[in-house]
Each structure stands twice: as structure tokens, then as C-alpha cells.
Amino acid sequence: MRIRVGVGAAVALAIVAAVVAVLVSATAQQGSSVDLGTPVPSSAGATDAAATATAGGRLLLHVTGAVRDPGIVDLPAGSRVLDAVAAAGGAADGADIAALNLARPVADGEQLVVPRVGDPPSAGGAGAGGVPSGSGPAGSASGAPLNLNTATPAELETLPRIGPALAQRIVDWRAANGRFGAVSDLMKVSGIGQKLFDGLKDRVVV
Numbered sequence: 001m002r003i004r005v006g007v008g009a010a011v012a013l014a015i016v017a018a019v020v021a022v023l024v025s026a027t028a029q030q031g032s033s034v035d036l037g038t039p040v041p042s043s044a045g046a047t048d049a050a051a052t053a054t055a056g057g058r059l060l061l062h063v064t065g066a067v068r069d070p071g072i073v074d075l076p077a078g079s080r081v082l083d084a085v086a087a088a089g090g091a092a093d094g095a096d097i098a099a100l101n102l103a104r105p106v107a108d109g110e111q112l113v114v115p116r117v118g119d120p121p122s123a124g125g126a127g128a129g130g131v132p133s134g135s136g137p138a139g140s141a142s143g144a145p146l147n148l149n150t151a152t153p154a155e156l157e158t159l160p161r162i163g164p165a166l167a168q169r170i171v172d173w174r175a176a177n178g179r180f181g182a183v184s185d186l187m188k189v190s191g192i193g194q195k196l197f198d199g200l201k202d203r204v205v206v
Helices: 002-037 043-054 081-087 164-177 183-188 194-200
Strands: 058-065 071-076 111-114
Touching: 058 081, 071 081, 081 111, 164 183, 183 194
Parallel strands: 058 111
Antiparallel strands: 058 071
């Protein structure tokens, strides 16, 4: 009687052990399949997408006058007058392209007027550099303050003690840093100190 009980217990233990082994094996296989099937997040891809979205600034200009498709154009930072004219469909018949400084960097928010042949140099505020309308031409002719964000080097030279080199540095600073936010930003331009600025601050606007 005791032998039969011992054998039965051994058989029962063997069955239990087999069941436990099967369950452990199945659980291990299930865990393994979950690990292998879980995608690894691509942080590099997310970073690349964010960089693409924020890389480089954009410029919005109002191009009008003698162009084929006048209106608002969207240009990458560092664009020139020639890029703005091209984005507006190119010059229209009768446009006086020679009156524009096609190599001049453009500023965000400016209005670029492409003159027609026969227009006065200051008509519509275009001038030789394609200066935006309403910016007010510089110099003693009008007496109006000069807009630092739209003035050409030639116009800047009409300001007291501003020669060709300093006028170009002002334009270069604007192209590299964007629009002047305040008249006092003029002192950020190399070569313009407090004394020179005091003689200019009432003659310029932003």
C-alpha cells in the first residue's frame, strides 16, 4: 500500500513539473517575442525633422510696380532684389531694371517698387536701390527721416558723417541680423559710437 502511494506521488510530481516547465517556456517565449517586436523610437529622425522645420529664416516682401505678378512673395533669408523680382513673375514690359540695385539684400517686411522707364528716380520710393514706397527718401530733398530698414547705401550716405564704407556696413548688418528693431540698434554697427549716433538719431526711423 505504501509503495503504491509513493509511486502515485512521484507520478503526480512529475506531471506538475512538466506543466510548470511548459508554462515557463511559453512565458519566456512570449516575453521574447514582445521585446523583439517593439519598435525602437528613432530620436535621430525626430531631431532631423525639427532641424528642417527651424532651419533658416523666411522673408516676406511686397513687390509692386513693373512686375508680372505683383504681391506678397516669400523668400529665404539672404535673398537679393533680383530674387524678389523673379518671385513676382519677373520684370514686366517697360520695367526700368537698370534703376534697381539687383544685388542689394532685401529686408523682411519691405515693399520693393520696380520702376518703369521714364519714372522719376524717387517715384514710388523706388530709387536706384528699389527702396520701399513710404520709407521716405533721404537727404535734404524731402527732409523726411530715413528708414534704416529700407535705405540703400546711397541714401545712407546722405546722413551726416556716413561715408560709403559705413553705409555699406549698415546694410550688411541689416542683411545679417534682420530689421533694426530700434534706432538705438544703429550703435551695434561697427564704427558707430555714441557721438556719431547722437547726430543721427533724429534723422532716422525704423
